[in-house]
Amino acid sequence: MSYRIAVIPGDGIGNEVMPEGLRVLEAVGAAHGLSFTPCHYDWSCETFKATGRMMPQDGLERLRDHDAIFLGAVGFPGVPDHISLWNLLIPIRRTFDQYANVRPVRLLAGVPCPLAGKAPGDIDFWIIRENSEGEYSQMGGRFAEGTEREFVLQEAVFTRTGIDRILRYAFEFGKQLGRLHVTSATKSNGIYHSMPYWDERFAAMAAEYPDFRTDEYHIDILSARFVMSPERFDVVVGSNLFGDILSDLGPGVTGTIAVAPSANINPERIYPSMFEPVHGSAPDIAGQNIANPVGQIWSAAMMLDHLGHPEAGQAVLHAIEKVLSRTDGPKTPDLGGRASTAELGEAIAAEV
């Protein structure tokens, strides 16, 4: 089996962790009889500075023709974040209807956990984030710019179609895992229109899955519970913003967001799905070859799952866990070691 992968390293440490993701992909391919043809796109804030665009006019067209998109990180000082993201990452998610952003929260062996008394396995759940609408919206604008009366309206958009499909995805995901428990993130006590509507749709969807246990928490207390009792979760579903927050907080609770992967899934498989680490471009450590490549490598594992090769995905995940749990194994500085990005990547590739 051979796959065409669009590779977008992007900015900052994206350029350092991507080679390791590809290295491991290559290695696992060799072991499992899969081959990958990476097609590199250097779209980034550099491109923006040179050309005034984050990607060429036909960028999305070019991506469409791949089996998957493998992305590093986007955004760098010098280009405002809302410009860089809304001209690269977010259009890919939306144009390709990657409405399900799937993010595991799992305490790995070898990753120091900030919580007291937790062992690997104690924290293990999934965040299903709505990825195509909600609070991330270009609707709105500024009134009376530059005056004292100036104000900004920011609209969030929640459609029945958009909410229902992500809720259904979350329940189906739980069913596949054999974990019949879905938690909804809401804030219907404060956010007047959208969140009560979200709750309404959640109740309707829950009624279609009577064997599931369901619960809902306002995002404020839910965040606190991620810290106080992370064991209680199985599948957590949230809006674009709430899912975003929870999927950094969850990895924070399990030690580092550097290892966290994510999958931007188009469940209907009409368009390519995209796989990227949760972390950003980390300008503060970029260029030093000390970034942790595990988020990128674990994202490759999720890509393998999606392409229909869960054994290969498992092999990558096991290799990650095995290398990280070696007491004398290579660790990047964020994990308390001194290994370089490449050293950790090489060790995982060798283990695969």
Add this chain to the structure above:
Amino acid sequence: MSYRIAVIPGDGIGNEVMPEGLRVLEAVGAAHGLSFTPCHYDWSCETFKATGRMMPQDGLERLRDHDAIFLGAVGFPGVPDHISLWNLLIPIRRTFDQYANVRPVRLLAGVPCPLAGKAPGDIDFWIIRENSEGEYSQMGGRFAEGTEREFVLQEAVFTRTGIDRILRYAFEFGKQLGRLHVTSATKSNGIYHSMPYWDERFAAMAAEYPDFRTDEYHIDILSARFVMSPERFDVVVGSNLFGDILSDLGPGVTGTIAVAPSANINPERIYPSMFEPVHGSAPDIAGQNIANPVGQIWSAAMMLDHLGHPEAGQAVLHAIEKVLSRTDGPKTPDLGGRASTAELGEAIAAEV
């Protein structure tokens, strides 16, 4: 000195923790020559069920004439949260222009911390939450109700006046504390109009405070950092929603939101300010007399500060810390003990 305090226990455990707040207030008043005339208002979801209103038509008028408002918790199953809150708590905050919501995050002796290796004093910072606009808005609505095309628009409103006054409050607060460091919570990479505007105003305000160290984090990574490195914060300023999330997460990181207080401040002192615990009405444990009253009692301490009696406020806080740090002292179940709400309240009052 004598003060007229409007007392609104509200719903659920609000009714159980409020008497303890008043008990301690009474005790500290006796010790410091202050007297309080509480005026009780039984406005709550019960009232709503009986009368169709959360408070009487002239409710806000009645409150205006007090030196401060002391509130328990609002919201209970049977009345949708957005109804109960938007007809009691939120109108009070807005009508009385209590635009600064001040919430300490502090690891207290005697409160078990979920983070490994932290001692009291290690975590000690303040959240300044915008409390009058932003994401909490009744602007917006539903289109094509009941059809497949249904969608909801939810508008957030960010005014220059509203942003600037909370940012200034945060810097002035830091100055008063002698901690010249303000962190801004943003999400300008995803939320297109409002958050870039927030950042712009933050940069402008920071320029007026050149001796301050400032930083800004997107809310997702900021949440993770609350867990991974809570020591680094001094004053954190955020929008209504972000401040809400962070001020539950912070107390979660320090062990329990049950002890966390908050002050809804009208800095111009044109209207009464309001003091309430961060926790909600906790229907799951209401009626059992096991709720932790410390959030309510600590809120009384913040009220004393605001009324110009910081020694009395300090006395309450010391009493709380002293009682909680006694190994054989009374502890409510959430702190791992078996004391009742009243037992813990009595012990703190005695200590005062």
